[in-house]
Amino acid sequence: MIEEILKHNREFVSSEAYKAFETSKYPDKKIAIVTCMDTRLVELLPAALGIKNGDVKMIKNAGGTITNPFDSTMRSLLVAVYELGVNEIMVIGHTGCGVQGMDAEEMLDLMRARGVDEEHISLMRHCGIDLNGWLHGFTDTADAVNETVDLIKNHPLMAKDVNVCGYIMDSTTGELTALQN
Numbered sequence: 001m002i003e004e005i006l007k008h009n010r011e012f013v014s015s016e017a018y019k020a021f022e023t024s025k026y027p028d029k030k031i032a033i034v035t036c037m038d039t040r041l042v043e044l045l046p047a048a049l050g051i052k053n054g055d056v057k058m059i060k061n062a063g064g065t066i067t068n069p070f071d072s073t074m075r076s077l078l079v080a081v082y083e084l085g086v087n088e089i090m091v092i093g094h095t096g097c098g099v100q101g102m103d104a105e106e107m108l109d110l111m112r113a114r115g116v117d118e119e120h121i122s123l124m125r126h127c128g129i130d131l132n133g134w135l136h137g138f139t140d141t142a143d144a145v146n147e148t149v150d151l152i153k154n155h156p157l158m159a160k161d162v163n164v165c166g167y168i169m170d171s172t173t174g175e176l177t178a179l180q181n
Contacts, residue, residue: 110132
């Protein structure tokens with residue numbers, strides 16, 4: 001599959017199809033969106049929000065949440081605000097998220113089944129890594145989005161004039177429901 005993607009890439013570049021996507025690194029709408037990496041949102045989310053290349057900074061991860069105030073998502077938001085002119089942040093969860101109900105012990109069992117040695121798992125724990133905390137999911141999407149909004153708003157390094165709001169997107173229709181943050 002990777003070879004097919006690389007072949008397409010070579011054709012894309014040689015035909016200069018990239019020209020339709022040229023833009024600057026600064027988001028035209030001055031918005032950053034934190035959302036899930038779910039495959040259903042790849043095209044649905046931009047289409048449902050009417051955004052195109054160059055409009056926003058899009059940060060995706062499993063669950064579209066921030067689990068640690070010093071993780072790469074929070075770092076990316078700080079860069080977006082201070083270096084790239086973002087002044088609004090949307091946190092968008094979605095219905096039917098795979099991280100909802102995810103169990104850390106089940107994931108560790110899947111790791112073991114795929115060849116991760118128990119010694120490596122033990123070493124991580126011995127070094128102070130809380131694997132169960134790190135790999136856990138959430139039970140309620142709205143609560144998870146609200147927790148992330150709260151973390152961003154109250155982060156000690158976040159500018160207080162940045163507007164941060166949370167939403168749930170319907171994974172089928174693209175309808176957004178605003179949460180009370």
